[in-house]
Each structure stands twice: as C-alpha cells, then as structure tokens.
Amino acid sequence: MLEISDLSAGYDGIPALRSVDFRVGSREHVAVLGPNGAGKTTLLKAISGTVVPDSGSISFDGQDLLAHAPHKRVEDGIVHVPQGRMIFASMTVADNLRLGSHRRAAQNRYDERRDLVFEIFPALAEMLNRDGGALSGGQQQMLAVARGVMACPRLLMLDEPSMGLAPRAADDIFEGVTRLMQSETTAMIVVEQRAHQALEVCDRAYVLESGEVSLEATSRELLADERLAAAYLGSEL
Amino acid sequence: MTEFLQFLVPGILIGGVYALLASGLGLIFGVMRVVNFAQADFMMLAMYLSWALFAGGIGMDPFVAMPGIFAVFLLLGMAIHWLFIRFVIGRHENHDAQVILTLGLGLIFQNLILIRYSSEPRVVAPSYANTGDFIGDIFISRARLYAFLLSLLVAALLFLFLNRTGTGRAIRAASENWEAATYMGINIDRTNRIAFGVGVALTAVGGAALVTFQSITPFVGLRFVVVMFAAVVLGGLGSVSGAFVGGVLIGIIQSVSQVWTSAAVKNVWVFALFLLILYVRPNGLFGKVQRAI
Numbered sequence: 399m400l401e402i403s404d405l406s407a408g409y410d411g412i413p414a415l416r417s418v419d420f421r422v423g424s425r426e427h428v429a430v431l432g433p434n435g436a437g438k439t440t441l442l443k444a445i446s447g448t449v450v451p452d453s454g455s456i457s458f459d460g461q462d463l464l465a466h467a468p469h470k471r472v473e474d475g476i477v478h479v480p481q482g483r484m485i486f487a488s489m490t491v492a493d494n495l496r497l498g499s500h501r502r503a504a505q506n507r508y509d510e511r512r513d514l515v516f517e518i519f520p521a522l523a524e525m526l527n528r529d530g531g532a533l534s535g536g537q538q539q540m541l542a543v544a545r546g547v548m549a550c551p552r553l554l555m556l557d558e559p560s561m562g563l564a565p566r567a568a569d570d571i572f573e574g575v576t577r578l579m580q581s582e583t584t585a586m587i588v589v590e591q592r593a594h595q596a597l598e599v600c601d602r603a604y605v606l607e608s609g610e611v612s613l614e615a616t617s618r619e620l621l622a623d624e625r626l627a628a629a630y631l632g633s634e635l
Numbered sequence: 636m637t638e639f640l641q642f643l644v645p646g647i648l649i650g651g652v653y654a655l656l657a658s659g660l661g662l663i664f665g666v667m668r669v670v671n672f673a674q675a676d677f678m679m680l681a682m683y684l685s686w687a688l689f690a691g692g693i694g695m696d697p698f699v700a701m702p703g704i705f706a707v708f709l710l711l712g713m714a715i716h717w718l719f720i721r722f723v724i725g726r727h728e729n730h731d732a733q734v735i736l737t738l739g740l741g742l743i744f745q746n747l748i749l750i751r752y753s754s755e756p757r758v759v760a761p762s763y764a765n766t767g768d769f770i771g772d773i774f775i776s777r778a779r780l781y782a783f784l785l786s787l788l789v790a791a792l793l794f795l796f797l798n799r800t801g802t803g804r805a806i807r808a809a810s811e812n813w814e815a816a817t818y819m820g821i822n823i824d825r826t827n828r829i830a831f832g833v834g835v836a837l838t839a840v841g842g843a844a845l846v847t848f849q850s851i852t853p854f855v856g857l858r859f860v861v862v863m864f865a866a867v868v869l870g871g872l873g874s875v876s877g878a879f880v881g882g883v884l885i886g887i888i889q890s891v892s893q894v895w896t897s898a899a900v901k902n903v904w905v906f907a908l909f910l911l912i913l914y915v916r917p918n919g920l921f922g923k924v925q926r927a928i
Contacts, residue, residue, distance in 0.1 A: 489811070493804060500821055
C-alpha cells in the first residue's frame, strides 16, 4: 500500500532521515519505535507532505505521492494525527469532528463515523459542545484520534498518542486504538515511545536511530526475544 | 445629557462602518498573518465604483449596488491573492516582502485612479443624503443610519459564513493552526485566497456605505487606514469580532470626544485610549495572537 524507498529528509541541511526504506501493507499495523530525535515524526511528516524530502520516493497504491500536495494526500486517504494533538482549541468538539470529516469521501458519512468514534471513545459523546481548549490532555488526545477517524482514513498515522499523558490517560487512548483496530480494516502507522504497548497492537515494527532504520522485525519477534528488544529498545520493553 | 447622546448616536453609527472596514483587515491578518497595507485603497476603489455606478448615467443607489460591489471585490481580492499575495505567505523572512508588496499595490491603485479621475473630490448624493429624522431631540442622519444597518447585516452574514459553512469552518481552522488544518485535508492556499477575497470585499462594502456622506478622492484611504489598523489592534490581532468591537469603539470616541474638545483632535483621544488598552491588555480586547508581527 505504502512504499518508501531511499528517503532522505532534513531541516535546513541538518539530516533527519537518511536513506530510509519503509513499507506498510494494506490492513497492516506498523509501529515506529526509537529514541527522541530519531526521525520518527519527520518520517510521518514526509508521508503527509508537511516535510519535503531531499531525495527518495514515496508511493501510495502505486501512485507517486510526492507529486500530490499535502491536502490532496488526505483525499487519497492518508490521515495524520500529529504529535502534540493540534486540536482546534477555540472550536467546539463537534466542530473539530466536522473538520475531521472535511475529506470528500467522508463528508456524507459524518453520522456513521461519529457513531463509530463514540464507540471508540465514549467519553467524547458527553463533551460535544465544549471548546477543544477546555479539555484535559487525555481528552484532547482522544479528540485528535477521533478527528482522524472521522476522515475514513485508508492509512491512519498516529504520532505519539500517549505523549505527555498520565499513565491512565495513555491506557485509555490505547484501549480506544485497540477498539478502532478491531472495528476497522484501516492500515496504521503508530509512532510511540511506549514500545511495549505499540508492539502489542501492531503486526510489525521499525526501529529508527539517528535517522536510519536500525531494525525491522515482526512484533512477535521483538516481544519474544528479550535480548533483541533490549539491544534496540533499551530498558523500555 | 441630550448633547452627549447627540454625539454618541452618530458615533455608534459611524463606528459600525469602521467596524466593517476593520473586519476585512482583521480577517485577512487572522487567516494568513498578512498585514494588508493596501486594504484602505481597496476601500477607495470601491468608493469610486459606487460613484461611477451612481453618477455614470445609471443612477444606481450605492446600497442597491452593494451585492454587486461585494462580488466584484471578492473576485478582485481572490485575483490579487492568486497573482501576488500567495508568493509572499508563510516564512518569517517574507514579512518585508508583504509590506513592500501591499504598500506598492496601494500606491498603484491610488495613482491609477489619480490618472483616470484626477484628484477632484467626487460626491454621491442620493435624495436621502442630507435628510434625517428626529428621535426625541436626537437627529439621526438617514445616510449614516443606512450605513450602520448595512454593517450589522454584513456582520451577521459574516458570522454565519464563518460559523455555519464548511468553507468558513475551514478558514477558522486554517487561521488557528495551518498545519493541523492541512492534516484535515484543507487546501490552505484556497482558504487564504477566499479569506483574502472576503476580507477585501468586506472593506469594499464598508467603503461603498461611506460614499453618501464622505467625499471621494484617490487618497481618501489615508483618512481611514489609521482607524482600521487601530480597530484591529484594539480588538486583538487575529480576532474578527474584536476588530468589529474596536471599530465601533473608535467611532464612539471620535464622536463623543467632541462634547469636550474640538473635532480636530478627535484622533488624539482614539490613540490615548489605544495606548491605555494596550497597556492594560497587550493582546487587545479579544486578542489571540501572542507574537507580534
């Protein structure tokens, strides 16, 4: 579904990704792990188009994605739930969800998707009329994921959904993501610091270090081999 | 008391028009962080268009022409965005280019009009221009009353557009966080183009509302540009409703200050209040934008 080869990208000449090969099959759930500054966010931004790569290729369903403007990639079905949530703070939860369904393919499915979102995160149903900025961090993260789900994504990318959250709030998010994966056949990329939780919901994982892929393995392999995990993921696992 | 009201009411009426002029500037800044120094010259162009329609044989009333003027300036604004503005949007280092571009556009508009129509002041005087009604002891000018009511109507339509339509929602989203809006599939270039067109058209309509009591010259924009910028900053950069309130406030102060001091110094009071409000609330009354330009 998504094929990335030999991708390099950087900011003002400082490389953030170096010759990365990466792929996601249809319906596949892929974790991207690694320390801060390893290039995980840059990889997602290159896919969604807010970072322009220096070289390499990205194709989606056989099409050259780099030829598509960022908003066009959403129309293609690639939906990015960014790090730091980026919800629209001055707008209500309902308006945030409406904006999530801005994608043409999602516009007529608003009610259906909203019902799905409430199944995944029941707490959101009670706060439709509250301003996004008035929500707690955990609630904002639920809204950010929900907003992505509203777009009927074909490839959903979650960038550190647990970042900055208390452990319980982070667990709530992962429970929601698990429910989402059970009810939807969407392909997903999950960038996470909490490697263990990410591996439990994903089929396969890439480990990024200093902008390079240092390991590609199935979740089962990583979870089974403690030495491998310790070598690549430190004590996090 | 009557004397006070005699000044307060016209202040509110003209303040409504200031509000309309400023809301266009505020919308453009709020959405794309571009300070459009040509804004008052779009107003001037709209005034000449109203005058041409009225005096040019058709005798069309400025208020009747309003929807057409809105449409013309919506398209003109979108074209100017597509031709010029979109190339100077975004990066910090582009602020100089934005200033030079918009100031330059303003100068070009002024001088094209000067060449075509000379600097002779033009007036639009429909039958109601110099009439009015007494409500109690207070005289209300028809022309100013119509201009005020029009401003309220346009403000209501703007509110509905921004809050109840998909495009309006997209514009608000893009103004709050362009990156997040991009992840929603919103075409930022398109929302900018529409916001620039709507912003220019709002100010144009405000200009057309002025023509029945304000004479028109190629440099009439200079009389209003300061008021527009003060209203936007007073209300809070990035807030369209703030710009609106700021405009009304400035109209009231300009007028009410004449109870005590000469009309010649009315803008001194505006700037005194301007400094006071910015001292107490550095982001303006309804400010959202923390960083200066």
